Amino acid sequence: MYIQEVFELHAHTPTLVDLEDLAAREDAHLELHGTKPMRFSIYVSPERLEHVSALFIEQGCKRIHSTELKMEPAPKDGVVPDDFHATSNKPTFIFRDGNWIPVTRLRMDGVITFDENNTPFCNLMRDVIAGEDIVVGHGGIRIAFLDLPTKNEEEFGFMQGDVSSERQNPVIIRKIARDMKAIRDRGGRIVFVAGPGVIHTGGMAPFCGLIEKGYVQAVLSGNALATHDIENALYSTSLGISTKTADVVSGGHRHHLSAINRMRFHGSIENAVRAGELRSGIMYTLVQHNVPFSLAGSIRDDGPLPDTEMDLCKAQARYSELVQGTDMVIIISTMLHAIGTANMIPATCKTICVDINPAVVSKLADRGSTQTIGIVTDAGLFVEQLNRELDLFEV
Structure with a gap:
C-alpha cells in the first residue's frame, strides 16, 4: 500500500x-x-x-499538500459542517501526532469522525451527534494506492477490461473458487449478495452446497429471494413456474403469497424451520447452519416476509454490520443491492459481480467500486459451476 x-x-x-x-x-x-x-x-x-x-x-x-488536519464540531444531530470531507472506499489515512493513522470502517459517501478511543472511522451523516469532531477540508488526509502506477496500465489489449461477455468464465470461476478456499481455510469471511434470479434460474441446490461447505458467512438480499426460495421449497415453483419442468402451474400465481402467509403465521423463517414446515431451500439451510442473513425491504415487496426489514435505515445498518471485516463479496443478479452493498465495503475487499446483463456489472465500476471483477453469465449456471469447482477441493 x-x-x-x-x-x-x-x-x-x-x-x-x-x-x-x-x-x-x-x-x-x-x-x-x-x-x-x-x-x-x-x-x-x-x-x-x-x-x-x-x-x-x-x-x-x-x-504541495498540507498535513494539517482540520476538524469542526457537528452543528446538530445528523448534520455535519459544510466543508466535511466525503470518504471513498479507498484506504484513507489522516495525520495526527506526527503519524499517518488509517481510517477504519471504510465506505463510500461517509464522513470521518472519532470513536471513544479517538480512532478515526467512517460514519454516516445521519448517525453524527451534535458536537462531535468531524474532519473537514483536504489537509492532513491522504488516499492510499494498492499498487504502484505502471506504464502497462495504458497499453491496449482485447478483453482486458473487468467486464466482458467474451471471456473464459470457467477459468475466472476456478480462480474465484481457489480464493474462496484460501479465505475459508484461514477463517476469513465471504458474504453473498443475491437476488431472486438465483431461484428463477435453478441455483438453489448449489447455493445450499456453498453454505453447507462453509463458504457463506452471511447473505444479504431482499424480500424476493427469500420469498421465491420458500415458494419453491413448499410448492416447487418460482413465480408460479415449475422449477422441475419450467411449465406454468395452474394457480401458481398465488404460491409466493401463500409462502409469505405461512411464514407470517409462524412469525419468522427460523420459527417455520423449527416447526418443521420449511424443510429445504436456501433459507432453510442458512437457519440450519446458523448463517446470518439480512433481507432489506422495498416499495414493491409483497407481504412482506416477517424477517424483511422495511425500515431502510435499519436495513442499511444491518447490511453494514454483516460486511465488516469481509474478505470477499460475491454479488449475484441484483443491481439494487449490489450498489448499496458496494458502497459499504472498502476497495481492499475482493468483489465479484455476476449478472446476465453487462450493464449491471459495469455499473458498479461506474459508481466507484473499481475493484469489482465482472462476470456476464446466468446466475444459476455461475452458482452451479462455482459449487462444482469447490467440490473438487473437498475430495
Missing part, C-alpha cells in the same frame, strides 16, 4: 537523477509530472511517509 506525496523543486540542484537515487535508496517510487518547476510524486508506505518526505524537504523540495 502506498501514499502519494507531491513535491515541487524550483532550484537547479539536486537533479532529477539525484532525487530518483534518493527515492530508490528509501524504497520509494518517484514519478515526474513536470519540469518548470520540477513537480513530482513519491509513492511510499504510510509508516515511512514522514521520514522519506523529510529527506526530500532537506534537499529543498516543497510539499
